[in-house]
Amino acid sequence: MNCNYPxxxxxxxxxVDLTQSDVEIVESYFKPLELKRRxxxxxxxxxxxxxxxxxxxxxxxxxxxxxxxxxxxxFALETWWLSDxxxxxxxxxxxxxxQAVEKSTVLAIDYQLQxxxxxxxxxxxxxxxxIMQRALAASQLRTKLxxxxxxxxxxxxxxTSFPQFFQRVPQYMIASYLGLTPEYLSELRxxx
Amino acid sequence: MNCNYPxxxxxxxxxVDLTQSDVEIVESYFKPLELKRRxxxxxxxxxxxxxxxxxxxxxxxxxxxxxxxxxxxxFALETWWLSDxxxxxxxxxxxxxxQAVEKSTVLAIDYQLQxxxxxxxxxxxxxxxxIMQRALAASQLRTKLxxxxxxxxxxxxxxTSFPQFFQRVPQYMIASYLGLTPEYLSELRxxx
DNA sequence: AATAAAAATTAAGCCAGTTTAAGAAATAAG
DNA sequence: CTTATTTCTTAAACTGGCTTAATTTTTATT
Numbered sequence: 001m002n003c004n005y006p007x008x009x010x011x012x013x014x015x016v017d018l019t020q021s022d023v024e025i026v027e028s029y030f031k032p033l034e035l036k037r038r039x040x041x042x043x044x045x046x047x048x049x050x051x052x053x054x055x056x057x058x059x060x061x062x063x064x065x066x067x068x069x070x071x072x073x074x075f076a077l078e079t080w081w082l083s084d085x086x087x088x089x090x091x092x093x094x095x096x097x098x099q100a101v102e103k104s105t106v107l108a109i110d111y112q113l114q115x116x117x118x119x120x121x122x123x124x125x126x127x128x129x130x131i132m133q134r135a136l137a138a139s140q141l142r143t144k145l146x147x148x149x150x151x152x153x154x155x156x157x158x159x160t161s162f163p164q165f166f167q168r169v170p171q172y173m174i175a176s177y178l179g180l181t182p183e184y185l186s187e188l189r190x191x192x
Numbered sequence: 193m194n195c196n197y198p199x200x201x202x203x204x205x206x207x208v209d210l211t212q213s214d215v216e217i218v219e220s221y222f223k224p225l226e227l228k229r230r231x232x233x234x235x236x237x238x239x240x241x242x243x244x245x246x247x248x249x250x251x252x253x254x255x256x257x258x259x260x261x262x263x264x265x266x267f268a269l270e271t272w273w274l275s276d277x278x279x280x281x282x283x284x285x286x287x288x289x290x291q292a293v294e295k296s297t298v299l300a301i302d303y304q305l306q307x308x309x310x311x312x313x314x315x316x317x318x319x320x321x322x323i324m325q326r327a328l329a330a331s332q333l334r335t336k337l338x339x340x341x342x343x344x345x346x347x348x349x350x351x352t353s354f355p356q357f358f359q360r361v362p363q364y365m366i367a368s369y370l371g372l373t374p375e376y377l378s379e380l381r382x383x384x
Numbered sequence: 385a386a387t388a389a390a391a392a393t394t395a396a397g398c399c400a401g402t403t404t405a406a407g408a409a410a411t412a413a414g
Numbered sequence: 415c416t417t418a419t420t421t422c423t424t425a426a427a428c429t430g431g432c433t434t435a436a437t438t439t440t441t442a443t444t
């Protein structure tokens with residue numbers, strides 16, 4: 001395949017057809033970002049001007065709560081999109097940080113350029129329609145898990161569903177994402 | 193405006209342009225449903241074949257938990273879309289019920305017809321891309337509130353942000369949606 | 385290899401919110 | 415208007431998970 005971002009183009013082609021010339025146009029709209037571990041894509045107070053696609057690595061979104069603790073609200077691994085969609089859609093300041101959890105490669109599409117891309121390659125509007133719907137489905141599923149599981153069950157579910165994740169991400173971030181304290185997560189791990 | 197579903201067409205036109213002939217095509221794809229209070233649109237085990245737009249009234253999505261209690265996960269008022277997007281996108285059985293909370297008018301677009309609509313009126317693909325992104329933004333906001341607020345704060349926030357809602361919806365549904373027991377909600381209301 | 389900084393563990397005390405159970409009030413149905 | 419059903423309230427006992435604080439382990443830096 002003749003393209004610069006094979007992970008990304010393969011992903012797009014799972015949902016829509018792109019000719020070779022489409023691929024070249026599409027790629028020209030995306031900016032690759034090489035991120036060191038713990039490097040930030042955006043910080044609280046900035047407008048989230050881009051939507052981010054994870055080519056390689058892992059990023060997270062978090063905010064800092066009133067006790068000055070980082071509360072992780074989302075992770076994104078390879079082939080996942082992540083953004084503060086409120087800030088992105090309205091171009092208003094974000095309350096979040098978006099940060100690389102480990103060394104990562106991310107593709108960024110700018111809010112300002114999106115519409116131009118859609119008019120040049122209409123399939124990309126379809127691609128994003130499908131991606132947004134899929135993200136919404138994932139979000140509904142997660143909401144259901146948060147209602148139906150106890151904190152202990154959240155841990156066990158997450159641990160058995162994504163065991164590799166525990167190797168890649170510090171425990172305190174996982175604890176925060178699951179809605180429990182690091183101390184309690186530690187207790188649950190000991191229990192086995 | 194010359195159309196059958198003015199609430200809906202006005203909403204679409206907030207996001208994309210439609211000619212009069214577009215309007216006629218679009219409307220032909222939607223099925224109006226008149227619902228009595230407590231009438232169901234879908235039940236657990238069925239495939240959620242439609243995406244629902246609330247013209248008038250209020251609908252909710254809920255599942256029945258292991259204690260046989262109805263757990264409400266979402267409400268939709270006028271101009272909001274609601275569906276089980278996992279079941280809808282994959283055409284697999286749903287774990288949810290979708291029900292009218294009060295007498296309602298809903299427009300349904302069928303999964304099977306969606307793609308035909310998008311090829312006839314491409315602006316509708318754009319409309320749904322925007323709607324899905326907006327729903328995702330709302331979902332991210334809600335997730336943040338669930339992390340940062342205590343149950344008492346959830347109640348107070350909801351109560352001051354949507355006071356009319358308390359008049360329209362039984363308290364036990366609201367309690368469930370906010371993630372607290374009806375007993376505790378009652379106690380909070382007494383406290384004022 | 386030595387030092388500093390960050391992350392994870394352990395344990396005791398505590399409390400926000402649940403559970404249980406019974407009764408009162410509101411709404412719907414005949 | 416009467417009865418049945420659904421919804422809401424009250425209160426006491428209970429507990430899952432948090433807080434606090436001190437210690438150990440791991441990771442990063444010089």
